[in-house]
Amino acid sequence: MGIPRDELRRLRNEIDIASLIERLAIPSKVRDGYLRFLCPVCSDFHTATNPRTNLARCFRCERNFNPIDLLIVERGWRFLDAVRFLQRLSPPGDRPRAHRSSRSEAHRPP
């Protein structure tokens, strides 16, 4: 079995890399306007995250990590485990919630 290419792209784009770093409790700090994280490969802070590409980069390793890569290197998970974890954070078909109505709750019968 495989994960559809579109689904992988969705996960790489929709799972905010900075939030994921926070969620994984990877040490991080903001310097010069960039969220920098402790690289799980070389343990150096010579890193940055790019909100535009949603990638975390280590300048020392010269590597970019997307959310899937980050789980694989930080947790030591297999590719599919990383994908499933991200799918739980952002289930397929779960679109942005800005327009979700709370009407049904407000008009709950007594």
Ligand SMILES: [Zn+2]
């Ligand atoms: Zn590194």
